[in-house]
Amino acid sequence: MNERKLPNPGWGPLSALPGNPLMWVLILSEMLVFSAFFALYAAERVSATALFDASQRELDPLMGGLNTLVLLTSGLCVALAVEAVSAARIRRARQWLAAAMALGVLFGVIKVVEYSSKFAAGITPETNAFFGFYYGLTAFHFAHVLFGLALLALVTWRTTTENVETAAAFWHMVDLIWILLYPLLYLLR
């Protein structure tokens, strides 16, 4: 690739990545961290298949699926906000960001409802290894959702192309992790 055509000239190997190069470093490191957790989960599942199968029955895959649809739609709104801000349509970009945040909050509400029903049934992270992973992985992801919402709120206030592009990349990373998490915990049985 010609040096003059690189999206981020002067960033060495990161020059070829679109958007903020540091966000890509974060995305790669988060993917590696979650992959390591997935590997741990996978290893535990092999050694305690019956326990994991029995515990997995207590989850509601429809709620998880609904949350996947919500998060993917939120990701679309953020991507449309990037399109709008790059065309200098700041007001429209803020509207898309607001829609993305509303869907992010809906994701959180569904997750809290899910957690509440589990706690009401006496299922906690201490119940067994499966639920340790379930709460650990989904809560870690949920923390990223909350941080992502804060980032989106910040760039709705300071709406520049670079800011929106950077927050959008983080939000899509949150989306990507959930896409991998959903089948692992809810669907594959």
Place this chain on the structure above:
Amino acid sequence: MTSLPGTRRLLMTWALLMALTVLSMVSARLDQDDWQSLPLWSAGLVIAATGFKAQRLLMVYLNLRAATPAWKGTFVGLVILTLALIAGSYLVARLTG
């Protein structure tokens, strides 16, 4: 600023991602009342749909299509590695459990 995917491509990708999610849910036989292990083809379909969703999200939502083949390969490779790990452990658990 790199070239963005465009509204049309974003909407098409979103529709595809939604469809693949529903396909995953149907493949996982969520409509069945009795809980039982998935047939292997069904689990394979869930994993394939997940991989394709992750690839589309990286290329279009995250606009990785604007990067060099090396970076595309790095990220897609990591997704494939993660899914291979998930699929491998699932298979081992199914065959030995």
